Amino acid sequence: MIIISPTKKKAKIYVSSNKSKSMVSSIGSFSVKIQKNSIRLNNVNVRKSNKKRQINKEEFVDFLKNDDVWITNNFEVYERYLTENDIEYSIKMICPECLKKHAITNLSKKPSYEYHGKILCYDCAKEEVEQLAYYEGYQEDSVDHFIKILKNRKSVSDVYSFITNNSNMVKNKKFTLYDRIESNESQFAEISIDEVDIPEVVKGILKPRIDHLLPVQILALNSGLLYNENMLVVSQTASGKTLIAELTGIKKALQRRKFVYLSPLVALANQKYRYFEELYSPLGLNVVIKVGSNKINAEDELKIIEKPIDNADVIVATYEGLDSILRSGRSDLLNDLGVVVIDEIHMLENRDRGSRLHGLINRLMLLYPQSQLIGLSATIHNPKELAKKFNMKLVEYDKRPVTLERHIVGVENNEKKLELISKLCKDEFENTSPLGYRGQTIIFTDSRRKTSQIAYQLEKNDISAASYHAGLSYANKVDIEVKYANQEISTVVTTAALAAGVDFPASQVIFDSLHMGKDWLSSNEFHQMMGRAGRPSYQDIGKIYVFFELGKYYQYTSEEKVAYSLLKSTVTDIKVKYNMDDVYEQVLADISSMGNADCEFLENKYNNMNMEMFFNDAIDELMELNMIEHDKQNDKYYVTSYGRAVSQSFLRIYEAELIRTNITSDPIDLVTQLEYLSNVYLSNRYLKSLKNFSWHYVSTRLFSDSNKELINNPYVLDCFSQKDQKFIIKLLHDFKGNCDDVYCDCLEMNISKHIINRRMDSLSPSEISSEFKKEYDINIYSGDIFNYLDQVIRYLEAIERISKVFDIISVSDECKKIIRLIEG
Structure with missing residues (x-):
């Protein structure tokens, strides 16, 4: 077999080199020209016996006629030559790159791919x-x-x-598309509110906003929602889980059985409180909120007025807000408890709060066995296991109400990323859904500083955007939320850390960064954040864009690898892990809540859990610290006054012992030993100067060891402008004094003390923030100051309780006085 592969200049000649005719060898080339309407053969070179030689026309024609001839493409001049010389041939699509490698791939029988002609x-x-x-x-x-x-x-x-060509990446979305998860809602017979067994007055409130029940709501009703069945409800974001709680909760509240709705965050609890109060207080229901914080009277901040719960019908609380009632030994206040709804129950996996939520649920099951318990979540990988653990019936609906497109984009640098993000946000806002809503975007990034930087760049590109993070005042947050809801803002840029508290109906979610704090996002966190895209009441499609920078590594892992890993991932099992501090706290909380606790019951309970220590070791330590006592005759544990004060204050036992052993110290000194304000940030001017002295990333946080080392270095200080030198020298003089230890905590503790004292001087958090900016050119967000002062009050209340136990009235009175001044 002979293969002719023609080009404009010449045609290469190949012959098969094996019996199967799958391999060829190049033996020469030839060219043809048209002269005076006839075809002329030129430069026929063939290889014989490893030698190249020219052959004449007659030899070449005989050579071709004696074998099968294939020509690799339609090339008129070569086809004409073969025809005029009575040479039979076939046109075959053969891969030219394979021919170069001396292989034959017949493309007439296989898929082919275009490449530059x-x-x-x-x-x-x-x-x-x-x-x-x-x-x-x-x-x-x-x-x-x-x-x-x-x-x-x-x-x-x-x-x-x-x-x-990076700039075209977002124009043709077929290239960036990773996958498309289609809407696959099941068809249910429509059920109206009128058909549900709830009071007529409740139907009257719900009917103006609900035409018919959604699938997960129907499944819950069919599973015994209105017949006191405990249930774990797992379904997508915006699939109607809140109404499930409402249907059973309000029905029981009208029967004067308490309806408790638990939320992980104060802001979310406040939203639900306002919602229930607006709808159901006209029915005569007493709606109260219990969050155990936010008592500070400060401009632009949320102050929550808590009312007694003993005569409440609907209680909206944070997890800790409700648990504080149980730990104080006042479980009788909830004796008529009808239903407890635990929103975001997947918080069980949270490193800091998972064990506390787990302990709270167990205490509720023990103290109120007749009440209904309902858990709500969008993402749980092991729902059957979790439902069994809490004696709940599983109601799972995994169908998507809205189609989700997931895209992945690699970029050379941050500038290119911002350019593409700007285009995406602009295009999305110009798009209107069939339901009449403009497309809006949430961008998740890894730091507050970056939320401001990205929002600023978007604004420069005429895109209405806002930076939204925990350091903002409550008034600022509400202003952004309202503007976003009214579609005055196209884009909100927030931190991954605030993902659980963001409830913006976005059509598009963009991941600018894939880590949160020091760690990469977990698959569960990623799926929770991804679930923010596409709300059935607003859009018919949700879009996800995951960005990564080429060659960017963090913790020895490339951002690119993490991006694909997250997209391939599913949510992981929720496993509650108890470290030693968790065990001490939860054992003490159980005994404090129960009044008297059966020893064998508690031991069996804890020995079946995933813990870092044995139950009896925890008991021995708590008894040694005089937090509990053992009644050997009845084999029961009792909490001491000291133990109850510790448990009610949500203290770790090492914190409690620090307070007890230093109980006569200045309360403010004691508080700052327990916790200082860590969210203190360098200004952009400082950061620019410090980057000249660091080979790696410069932290924005003032208290990082690397920054402490730099600002205490005279050589580094000499390179600052005179103005900045004065700021830093004043900062070190005022808050570090004569301490020579570069890495000590003096700076943190003294700045925290100063904040407390300035609040006691009646300055608002925003005024304190402005003062630090003016005096030292460092950034402390007013929201962070407010949250820190709220935590200070919590510790002062703990010191007050413990001082009362040991009858140190002067300390108790001093704590009360400081609390009054901070609350304002």
Whole structure:
């Protein structure tokens, strides 16, 4: 077999070199020209016996006539030559790159791929894409993604253009599309509110806003929602879980059985409180809130007035707000408890609060066995296990109400990323859904500073955007929430840490960063944040964009690898882990809540849990510290006055012992030993100067060890402007004094004391923030000051309780006085 592969200049000649005719060898070339309307053969070179030689026309024609001839593409002049010389031939699509490698791939029988006018086989096209992608700095996961695009587009040229031209990345979304999760809601017979067994007055309130029940609500009703069944409800965000709580909760509240709604955050609890009060207080229901914080009277901040719960019908509380009632030994205040709804029950996996929520649920089950318990969550991987643990019936609805498109984009640098994000936000806001809402975006990033930077860049590009984080005042947050709800703002930029508290109906979610604090996002966190995109009442589609920077590493792992890993991930099992401090706290909380606790019951309970220590070791330590006592005759544990004060204050036992052993110290000194304000940030001017002295990332936090070292270095200080030198010298003089230890906590503790004292001088958090900016050019957000002062009050209340136990009235009175001044 002879293969002729023509080009404009000449045609190469190949002959098969094995019996199967799958391999060829190049033996020469020839060219033809048209002269005076006839075809002329030129420069026929063939290789025989490893020697090149020219042959004449007659020899060449005989050579071709004695074998099968294939021509690799339609090339008129060569076809005419073969025809005029009575040479039979077949036109075959053969991969030219394979021919170069002396292989035959017949593309008439296989998929073909375009590349700069040539047609390649899959293997050669794949090789071209791989070589380019690796050359451009992409890793294996991205290469696999590009190969997937190649298979769909059948064009190496298109993939080449996409890889090398970042600016076009968001124009053709087929290239960035990772996958598409279709809306797959099940069809249920429509059920109206009129058909639900709830009081007519409740139907009257619900009917104006609810046409018919959603699928998960129907499933809950069919599973015994209105017949006191405990249940774990797991379904997508915005699928109607709150109404499930409402249907059973309000029905029981009208029967004068308490309805408790638990939320993880004060802000979310306040939203639900306002909602229930507005709707149901006209029915004569007493709606109260219990969060155990936010008592400070400060401009622009949320002050919550708590009312007694003994005559409440509806109680909206944080987890800790309700638990404080139980730990104080006043469980009788909830004797007529009808239903407890635990929103965001997946918080069980939270490192800081998971064990506390787990302990609270167990105490509720023990103290109120007749009450109904309902857990709500959007993402739980092991719902059957969790439902069994809490004796709940599982109501799971995993269908998506809205289609979700997930995209992934690799960029060279942060500037290119911001350019593409700007285009996405602008395009989305210009798009109106079939339901009449403009597309809006949530951007998740890894620091407050970056929320401001990104929002600023978006504003420069005429995109209405706002930075939203925990350091903002309550008034600022509400202002942003209202403007976003009214579609006056297209984009909110927030931190991953605030994801649980963000309730914006976004059509698009963008991940600017994939880590939160010092750690990469977990798969559960990622899926929770991803679930913010696409609300059925607003949009018919949700979009996710995951960005990564080429060659960017964090904790020895590339951002690119993490991006694909998160997209491939599913939510993981929720496992509650108790460290030693958790065990001490929860055992003490159980005994404090129960009044008297059966020894065998408690031991069996804790020995079946995942803990770092044995139950009896925890008991021995609590008895040694005089927090509990053992009644050997009845084999029961009792809490001491000291133990109850510790448990009610949510103290770790080491914190309690620090207070007890220093109970006569200045309360403010004691508080700052327990906790100081850590969210103190360097100004942009300082950061620019410090970057000249650091080979790596410069932290924005003033109290990082690297920054402490730099600002205490005279050589570094000499390189600052005179104005900045004065600021830093004043900062060190006022808050560090004569201490020579660069890495000590003096700076943190003294700044925290100063904040407390300035609040006692009647300055508001925003005024204190402004004062630090003016005097030292450092940034402390007013919201952080407010939250810290709230925590200071919690510790002062703990010191007050413990001082009363030991009859040290002067300390108790001093704590009360400081609390009054801080609350204002």
